[in-house]
Amino acid sequence: MKKSEEDLVQQIKSVFDDYNDGLSDQGWNELRKKFPEKESKKLPIWWLSGIAATLLVVAGLYFYNGSGNEKVILRANNTQKDSSSQKGKADDFKVETDIANAAKPTNTIENNEKVAPTESKDFRNAVQDVNNGLKVLTTEKLIAIQPKPVIASKDKTETLGNGITQGQLKTSTIIDENTIIASAQTNTDQGVKKPIDNNATALEKDAKSNTETKNTKLTTEEFLTEQSKILAANDNTKDIQKNSSSKTTFDVFTGTFFNYHDNNEAKLSAGVGLNANVKVTKNVVLSFGAGISQNKVSYENSVPTEISQAMFASKDNALNSAPVSGMAYSATATNDVSFNGRLLSVDLPMVVKFFPSKKQDFYISTGINSSTYLSQKYTYNYSWSNFGYRNGEAQTQQQTDESSLKGFDFANSAIIAIGINQNLGKNVLIFEPYYRPALSTMGDKNLRISSAGLNLKFNFNGNSKK
Amino acid sequence: MPDNQSLVELIASCKKGDLRQQELLYKQFYGYALGICVRYLGNRDDALEAANDSFIKVFKSINSFNENNDFKPWFRKVLVNTSLDYKRRSMRFSEAVELTDTVQQTTHTSAIDKLNAQDILSLMKQLNEMQRTVFNLYEIDGYSHKEIGSMLNIPESSSRTYLTRAKQALQQLLTTHSIYTK
Incomplete structure (x- = not known):
């Protein structure tokens, strides 16, 4: 090296050995913006998960306890027929007045009216079967099941339950003569290797390998050897990540959720499945897959105490109003009605995931879900009372409809979800609270089922969080 | 310290x-x-x-x-x-800064030992990015060409070439502007 070069090097070393511009305070303030790192980065995940879980519990409790508002319509007719005068209908005695008053402020249903009040169409369909079942029972089977009325007329004995042919249980309607009816409504670098980003890691190794010697050159060699190894490993890893990031990734998921149907009690259900995620752009991923889930819905009505009392009062009234003993007396009441639907479905979700942040540690997704059904089971339970038999003791009846491998509902629900990614090594654990409002109906009974829940997804080779 | x-x-x-x-x-x-x-x-x-x-x-x-x-x-x-x-x-290695007339604007004293930080930085800026980096790594910080090659992902021989050119450029700059006399 020429002397001039040596002089230049020495001058550079001496000038830059302590390049203090007197702004160390400002520099420290700048550093403090990034250090120490706030440890709150992972907190939102747990916070959000906690919030999601809390919301689910609150929603569950709400739906569980929210079915107390019941509306009941009660109607009773007691017909006494004078066989001699053949007056029949003209002499019908209506007990309904008092009872109907007692049933206020619920719908008042006039005699012989077919009422289709405001309940939803889907449920109407579902419940129609209950009505049908009642009709069958009342016109054919009930007579066989139940003893004849206590009081029978000479010429003609009215059978029970003729009238349970019309109406909507939700709004409590079963109407005919001779019946008391009650129901309820509830209801970088070009040509240059990628950066040495892991100096922190290198530091650790470097520190360990930093020998006692003050020979900078030797230490440097050691350092560089280490660094080269790390660089090589780092580049390999990045290549793998690049490759895999361009590929489709898969995740398996399990979820628990609440189904709810109109204003009815929410049911806890569960599902499992597999998703494929296809990267469309840097921030957009198309996800589709298949899962099996069990959807349960439940509906239950019961008769309020005051209505029960009114029913019994109506019975007394009917008896007292009988002009003479031996007149026909019949009175029935439908008390409790419940409906349970259980659908084991294959769900086919298709969603678009959008990663708003650079780190891609969370996403917002929206899409649709279609379903086909492995099995469907609908159970109707109801009880009714005949005041002419065992003083109106409730008789329970059950009807079940089942089907399997039947039906396909395209886009029966929308999917709105937020996914929060948590790295687990190379894989990613995703917490995904979601809401799935019904877009159309599900199953044979056209149930409009919405759900809200939490999916726990395990993403293989996850690159959603960089 | x-x-x-x-x-x-x-x-x-x-x-x-x-x-x-x-x-x-x-x-x-x-x-x-x-x-x-x-x-x-x-x-x-x-x-x-x-x-x-x-x-x-x-x-x-x-x-x-x-x-x-x-x-x-x-x-x-x-x-x-x-x-x-x-x-x-910053992808600055891709830049190829050639010696330009801006050199003319550099004001210096006539001796190396009077070069201050700003003068040196101005001089160094006239160098190609790679030349400057190699010069710093080799001459100031004591890395070998082998190490530099590994760090910059260039052949060892390229490191030598960049260093030689850096020195030549610096000599030229110093001579041209009479900040150094032989």
Whole structure:
């Protein structure tokens, strides 16, 4: 090296050995913006998960306890027929007045009216079967099941339950003569290797390998050897990540959720499945897959105490109003009605995931879900009372409809979800609270089922969080 | 700069995460760090960012550092590597700055020993980025061509070439502007 070069090097070393511009305070303030790192980065995940879980519990409790508002319509007719005068209908005695008053402020249903009040169409369909079942029972089977009325007329004995042919249980309607009816409504670098980003890691190794010697050159060699190894490993890893990031990734998921149907009690259900995620752009991923889930819905009505009392009062009234003993007396009441639907479905979700942040540690997704059904089971339970038999003791009846491998509902629900990614090594654990409002109906009974829940997804080779 | 004993104590305190001691260490090595980074990056703002990143790396990994070892060489490596990372991220190696007429605007005294930091930086800026980096790595920071080749992902022979050209350019610059007399 020429002397001039040596002089230049020495001058550079001496000038830059302590390049203090007197702004160390400002520099420290700048550093403090990034250090120490706030440890709150992972907190939102747990916070959000906690919030999601809390919301689910609150929603569950709400739906569980929210079915107390019941509306009941009660109607009773007691017909006494004078066989001699053949007056029949003209002499019908209506007990309904008092009872109907007692049933206020619920719908008042006039005699012989077919009422289709405001309940939803889907449920109407579902419940129609209950009505049908009642009709069958009342016109054919009930007579066989139940003893004849206590009081029978000479010429003609009215059978029970003729009238349970019309109406909507939700709004409590079963109407005919001779019946008391009650129901309820509830209801970088070009040509240059990628950066040495892991100096922190290198530091650790470097520190360990930093020998006692003050020979900078030797230490440097050691350092560089280490660094080269790390660089090589780092580049390999990045290549793998690049490759895999361009590929489709898969995740398996399990979820628990609440189904709810109109204003009815929410049911806890569960599902499992597999998703494929296809990267469309840097921030957009198309996800589709298949899962099996069990959807349960439940509906239950019961008769309020005051209505029960009114029913019994109506019975007394009917008896007292009988002009003479031996007149026909019949009175029935439908008390409790419940409906349970259980659908084991294959769900086919298709969603678009959008990663708003650079780190891609969370996403917002929206899409649709279609379903086909492995099995469907609908159970109707109801009880009714005949005041002419065992003083109106409730008789329970059950009807079940089942089907399997039947039906396909395209886009029966929308999917709105937020996914929060948590790295687990190379894989990613995703917490995904979601809401799935019904877009159309599900199953044979056209149930409009919405759900809200939490999916726990395990993403293989996850690159959603960089 | 703190003496060796007080530096050992300072580092021990930093290992405990004492923010005040970290600030003290920062301020004591601020000029040292900034001087190294500014040589590679050419301007104070970028140099400060790289220096701060280096400090953060040190604070994070200081538990793995043995106080019995010399702190400055270890810290220097961190600073150099962080500066190189910064250059790579900025993709500045792709720049090919040729010697231009701006050289004419450089004002200098007639002796090397009177060159101040700004003069040197102005001179260095006339060099190709790769030439400047290789010159810094080899002549100032003592890396070998083999090491430089590994760090910059270039052949060892290229490192030698860049160094030779850097020296020639510096000679030319100094001669042309009469800041150096043979």
